[in-house]
Amino acid sequence: MEFAFTEEQQMIRDTAESFLTDVSASEAIRAAMATEQGYDSELWSRICTELYFQAVTIPEDFGGMGLGYVELVAVMEQMGRFLLCAPYFSTVCMASTALLVAANEEQQAEYFGKILEGETATLAFTANGKWDASGVEATFKKDGDSIVLNGSYRYVIDGHTAQNLVLAAREEGTSGDDGIALFVLPADTAGVTRTWLPTMDQTRKQAQIELVNVALTSANLMAENAADDLAKILDLATICLAAEQVGGAAQILDMTVAYTKERVQFNRPVASFQSVKHKAADMMTKAEAARSGVYYAACIAQDALVNGPLAGELREAASIIKSDVSDAYFQNAGDAIQLHGGVGFTWEYDVHMYFKRAKATEHFLGNASYHRERLAELLLD
Known part of the structure; x- marks a missing residue:
């Protein structure tokens, strides 16, 4: 292509x-x-x-x-x-x-x-760190014309500041992919409590959301039997997250090359050492290969959004690129720490911020192991 x-x-x-x-x-x-x-x-x-x-x-x-x-x-x-x-x-x-x-x-x-x-706005769906419908633990119950939600969510990006919420919940008594529904509502709806959760990555905030007898109507109900819709949403978001990771992997390479050109050992810039050149070349290869994969996945995402029936291909593309880019970004971040020497993880240098973002994004929406296992399941189907 x-x-x-x-x-x-x-x-x-x-x-x-x-x-x-x-x-x-x-x-x-x-x-x-x-x-x-x-x-x-x-x-x-x-x-x-x-x-x-x-x-x-x-x-x-x-x-x-x-x-x-x-x-x-x-x-x-x-x-x-x-x-x-x-x-x-x-x-x-x-x-x-x-x-x-x-x-x-x-x-x-x-x-x-x-x-x-x-x-x-933001999306809340998991309470247990599972990145599919099995992570949905919040429940809803229909009571005449009203719908009542209860439960909790964790790992909600910007959940404590978002003005609007998209929530995934399951009908009481269901499990797995059954009974999943999606709701949209203002964040200040009665019964919604949001708490900031400090994490390792200070550049992106997360929150916990608690629902206690949150009363909604059919106007808030986006979709029922929505496990497939939720999977599609998460796959599309995963591709976007991988694109962000590619940008970070490339930038941390540029930062490292610039630093090694300035740092002098044995009366010559560190960047002139053959071993440093090899490491920088490996970092560039990882970043460029990941970028190619991300834009291929973006084309698949657009086709899936417009044409609809490409769930298997979209899932495959999302898992391939997320597993690859998560490894590439964190590896580049780790190599950058090493090439910066002792100052690499100090607060004064920005490398540590990318390192933390690399680790946080590696796990959010599923790490490499999760997505490779999902790929294996797709191949067996």
Whole structure:
């Protein structure tokens, strides 16, 4: 498959790179890390008003840009490269994707409208660290015209600050893929409690959400028997996350090469040593191979979103690229620590931030072992 950016796609990528170079430097990242919110509200407003990037995949009928997953992946790669602290992944790659896949026209009009106005959103589904329908433990019960939700979620990206929530829950008494439903609601709905959970990766905040007798109506119900919809949403989000990882893997290589050119040992730059050159070449190979895979997966994602019946191919692409990129990013981050020497993991250098993001994204939505096992199951089917 021969892939190349169109002029429009290249312009989107270059715009993201130029903007993030200015607004997501080390000082801005560290300032956002130190807050419970985890991002600068003014910066998020600029992303929404100046770039309109929250609208990338929202259809034009609802006021969005109506673009595809190649464009979204190009944006996510740059955000990963500059370690952007913003609720973009949670709002666009998770919640907006869920609305695209499972919401009806009225729900899309309402919640896409909110996202286009700059409101944030996220997806909550797992309580036990399982990254499929088996992770859904929150339950719902229909009571006449109302629906009552109870349960909890963990590992919810930006869950404590998101203004809107997409929730996966299962009908009481069901298990596995049975009884899964998707709901959308404002985060301030009565009975919803959200708690920030500090994690190793300070550049991306997570939360726990508790539901106690949350009363909803059919207007909040996006889809019933939604295990397939949830799987599709998670596969699409996984590809976006892999794109972010590719950006980080490439950036940490650039940072390391720049440092080894400055660091002098035995009266010569460390970068001139053959062993350092070999290590840098290995890092570049991992990053470039991962980038090719991500853009192939983005093409599969767009086909699956438009044409629908490509669940097996989408799942395969998501698992292949997530397993490959997770290994590549963390390996590059580890090698960067080594090539920086003793200062590599000190607070003064930015390498440690990428190292932590690499480890956090490796596990979120399934690590390499999880996805390779899933691939094996697909081959046996």
